Amino acid sequence: MARQHYNVRMQKDLKEFTHAQLEELVKGLGGRSYWAGYIFSFIHTKAASDIDAITPLPKSFRQALKDQGLFIGMLKTEQCLKDPDGTIKLTFTTQDGLYLESVVLRDRDRNTVCISCQSGCRMGCLFCATGAMGFQGNLTAGQIVDQVYQVNARQIKVHNVVYMGMGEPFDNYDAVLRSARLLNDKNGLNIGQRRITISTCGIPEGIVRMASEGTQFRLAISLHGPDDQTRGLLMPVANRYGLAEVLRAAEHYQAKTGRRITIEYCMLDSINDSPAHARALVKVLKGLKVNVNLIEFNPFPGARFAPSPRTQIRHFCQILRDSGLETAIRFRRGQTISAACGQLGADRLQASKIATL
Numbered sequence: 001m002a003r004q005h006y007n008v009r010m011q012k013d014l015k016e017f018t019h020a021q022l023e024e025l026v027k028g029l030g031g032r033s034y035w036a037g038y039i040f041s042f043i044h045t046k047a048a049s050d051i052d053a054i055t056p057l058p059k060s061f062r063q064a065l066k067d068q069g070l071f072i073g074m075l076k077t078e079q080c081l082k083d084p085d086g087t088i089k090l091t092f093t094t095q096d097g098l099y100l101e102s103v104v105l106r107d108r109d110r111n112t113v114c115i116s117c118q119s120g121c122r123m124g125c126l127f128c129a130t131g132a133m134g135f136q137g138n139l140t141a142g143q144i145v146d147q148v149y150q151v152n153a154r155q156i157k158v159h160n161v162v163y164m165g166m167g168e169p170f171d172n173y174d175a176v177l178r179s180a181r182l183l184n185d186k187n188g189l190n191i192g193q194r195r196i197t198i199s200t201c202g203i204p205e206g207i208v209r210m211a212s213e214g215t216q217f218r219l220a221i222s223l224h225g226p227d228d229q230t231r232g233l234l235m236p237v238a239n240r241y242g243l244a245e246v247l248r249a250a251e252h253y254q255a256k257t258g259r260r261i262t263i264e265y266c267m268l269d270s271i272n273d274s275p276a277h278a279r280a281l282v283k284v285l286k287g288l289k290v291n292v293n294l295i296e297f298n299p300f301p302g303a304r305f306a307p308s309p310r311t312q313i314r315h316f317c318q319i320l321r322d323s324g325l326e327t328a329i330r331f332r333r334g335q336t337i338s339a340a341c342g343q344l345g346a347d348r349l350q351a352s353k354i355a356t357l
């Protein structure tokens with residue numbers, strides 16, 4: 001019943017509608033099809049939160065939309081936290097009471113928004129605070145794009161969007177793809193497809209499906225280990241899908257799209273960071289066109305792993321580079337506000353632990 005209620009709400013949220021769907025809707029209500037353009041641009045570029053704010057529409061037509069039970073869904077901002085390094089973390093709740101977080105990473109003149117596609121996550125990666133939170137619910141496409149609009153409304157120009165916040169994108173596939181298309185729409189924020197990255201912990205069906213979308217969105221795969229044993233220690237999903245299956249899906253994706261894939265690899269002390277692991281990683285990635293991001297682990301309260309020493313990370317990186325792999329190191333960001341990779345939900349988790357003591 002609750003799920004049905006949720007779906008009905010979702011269909012009534014104008015932020016969910018594509019431009020073509022808005023045209024259908026407007027025509028169905030006896031309006032002129034170009035009015036769809038007003039609705040779309042007010043929602044997706046001017047952060048309109050109320051149908052009455054779309055002033056180019058006749059008053060009677062705004063009323064007709066409201067009479068249909070249509071509305072413009074908005075996230076409620078709970079907090080905006082700033083780290084001395086410039087990183088910003090925003091925390092939100094949805095109208096359905098789900099909690100989520102987004103992060104803005106500022107790099108000289110480029111801003112990247114890291115967005116969530118779920119509240120919590122059911123993948124349970126052991127190095128991730130979101131995984132420890134468990135799964136709370138899927139976000140709708142409207143709730144996903146709204147995270148970017150809320151950043152934009154703070155006069156922060158959004159250059160890149162990465163689906164690397166809370167949740168596994170391919171566990172909420174349709175909403176994620178719809179949201180990415182909305183962000184890319186030329187009548188909306190018009191964020192280039194190659195500036196939008198969808199990141200998976202390694203769900204082969206999702207990778208294969210994305211290969212057939214005919215889009216240019218970028219794909220990132222979190223490997224975190226060069227073999228099943230290491231991955232299995234860190235990611236329960238690795239026990240469902242072996243590394244060979246994930247890499248087969250990646251090969252298929254590359255054969256179909258010709259696009260380079262980003263490999264994410266979180267560096268954990270004495271777990272996956274030895275020179276032997278680096279050499280094994282080189283071997284398994286052979287034949288794929290990839291760039292590798294080595295991520296410095298960000299501990300959170302209760303975490304059972306420690307970050308690899310920086311010398312170890314640099315050494316690991318050198319082995320990869322010497323083999324010809326394009327590799328970058330991502331050192332910790334937003335540490336004081338728990339905004340770093342794998343830390344989203346850490347404050348919430350800590351608060352719930354304190355509350356239940």
Ligand code: SF4
Nearest residue numbers: 121123125128131167
């Ligand atoms: S790392 Fe990603 S997929 Fe794994 S638990 Fe965290 S949010 Fe989910």
